[in-house]
Amino acid sequence: MRRLREMPGRLKAASIGVMLGLLLFASPNVNAQPQPPKDFVAVDETAPGEQIPAIPLVATAYGFIWVVLMGYVWSLGRRLRKVEGELAELESRRKPPFAEATGCK
Helix, strand or coil, rough: CCHHHHHHHHHHHHHHHHHHHHHHHHCCCCCCCCCCCCCCCCCCCCCCCCCCCCCHHHHHHHHHHHHHHHHHHHHHHHHHHHHHHHHHHHHHHHHCHHHHHHCCC
């Protein structure tokens, strides 16, 4: 560990790269795929009645999300217009600054 701290930057990076390369690619079991058991039988197709209709379910889910999102944006717009109206009303009722001191109404 002490030697690694004393190495220059490029040499340190190269030595770490070599170590990682050896660790990842030198192991024979990294790329080996386990063999299936002898009595394993692959399923080619499922029965037609057992398939899940994915496209209608996904389309319904996306549609629901869009409807909820549009409802939320509409609700925010309504509330924002209400707050802006209240703010405009408060600004119209506000007296100008120093109006009492100057005698203006």
